[in-house]
Amino acid sequence: MKGLHNLSSDFLLSLVTEKNMSLNTASSYKADLKIFFTFIEEQGLNFKTIKKNDLGNFFQKQKERGFSDNTVSRRLSTIKQFFKFLVHEGLIDRNPCEEIKNFKKTKKIPGFLSEKEVLSILNSASRVGKNDVEKARNKALIEILYASGMRVSELVSLRKSLFIGTPEIILIKGKGNKERMVPISKIALSAVKKYLKKLKRANLELYKNEFLFPSRSKNGFLNREKFFLIIKEIAYTAGLNAKHVSPHKIRHAFASHLLSNGADLRVIQTLLGHKNLSSTEIYTHVLDEKMIKTVQENHPFAKKDFKNLKTYN
Template sequence: MTAQAEHKRWISTFLDAQAAELGAATNTQLAYARDLKDFSGWLEHRNMSFDTATRDDVEAYLIDCDAQGLAKSTRARRLSAIKQLYRFGFEEGWRSDNPAIQIAGPGRDKRLPKTLSMAEVDALLSASREVGRAPSDRLRNTCLMELLYATGMRVTELVSLPVASARGNPSMLLIRGKGDKERMVPLSPPAKEALAAWLSSWENTQEDARLKGKPVSRFLFPSRGKEGHLTRHRFYILIKELAVHSSVMPSKVTPHTLRHAFATHLLENGADLRSIQTLLGHADVATTEIYTHVLEARLQELVLTHHPLAKDED
């Protein structure tokens, strides 16, 4: 078997196991596949393979990635994928060791998440009520934006919501997140209103489809595409259209900046990190701690405003 064929076997078997045993999301599997394919190509170019590569080889690959100017986060992700592949290979008996296990990652640059002001979010929400060719499009766009800002959902979680989760005028929404983990998030009054209005339109559209002998969608935001629901890419385009319409700088607006805005605005208004961790679906509170800059600013303002020694003397 050639090295290329052997590499394909390793990667495909590893990805299948990730999906079956850990419930790895499609996007996670695609990221693993891209990273491992790059490492595979690097090895093949040097007449090496997964089963013969040493720790020095893996470190040489990471040095090469650094020389290409790849970001620390990208190199850390690639090392993580390589470590997991070799751990799987060890467990399967394909190798007697894990050559990457003791390699330290490059770390990550601590960057504050890009976010939006409350005024900018309000402008985007207003635009969602105006952008769309038909009334049903505008109802859908409003529902998408209100749910995203009210819950802090990841874009994949949002566009793939099953319609069953919206039945019965819910005050809480059940979200299935990374690793197939479920969490409950409360809905704001505007989000509940937008959801009810869109669901009424959805039911009318689906009833027309049923009467024509077409299948009824199980998704809240259905699409004719192969996935059956609105795609991440289409929603990304939509949110840029809303930015242009609302005069918010389009480069600032992505589905993820709305998620950051959700967390940032909660912190600014007194929420604690543990609660935000639960709402965002972070497995580790360390991930949520990127928002502590907001908390620190609020605490500093609190001290400067209320501490007697911080007040100017008359």
């Protein structure tokens, strides 16, 4: 009989090949299962003997160790799907997770970068890099990110062919290999063209790579970790607190700034690639701020000293 780790590999392979799960998500599932398997082994259990109470004990320990509700909730989802896979394969009769209710997720309001802060980041991008090619690349990366709101994994793996001519929108593959259209501003497109021109002149070998942001990494394109460090350096150069700036924060800024300037929430949902509108509703905090400001600036009583107002019966 296969061991847990071999079964885990079969399970993850089925998710990627049959359900079109992205490799990044599969990697998170793999990490979740590794933690769960360690617990099983420590308790002297196996996937056939584990009970509902054992699972409850596992999730309780996760909370006691300080993991967030969202993380514990994701791990429950991972483990539920794993046992569902075992049932489907005929290795167990029933899913021990069936009676465990999903944990309530906490909706976090994302950190907010102002338009002025983002402008500062955009202006500083071309000042960061070892040479002219890297500086031009970093400028293109940031311009595309703020122009489209795409995820980091989507950004770094863009193919060069998408930018042939002067496209206003491009087709990308997001979570679960789902395709969607995202906009590309004239400024972002101009940054890409300048970058490619410099890359071709400096390194023809890398220029021939199919990816827009090529590297000699295993995947052939700039990895997410490297881009994360680039963002931090750009933020520092812009005079901002680098701890509070990340690629994801710029994605949030894209959504928040669109909303505060009147964009429809469902349009933003489509642009971000969110499956459910509830995922996009976290950005409505900018409307709350806008409503308060509108009342303060336009309500007749807000403009006066309340002590001097007459009492109305």
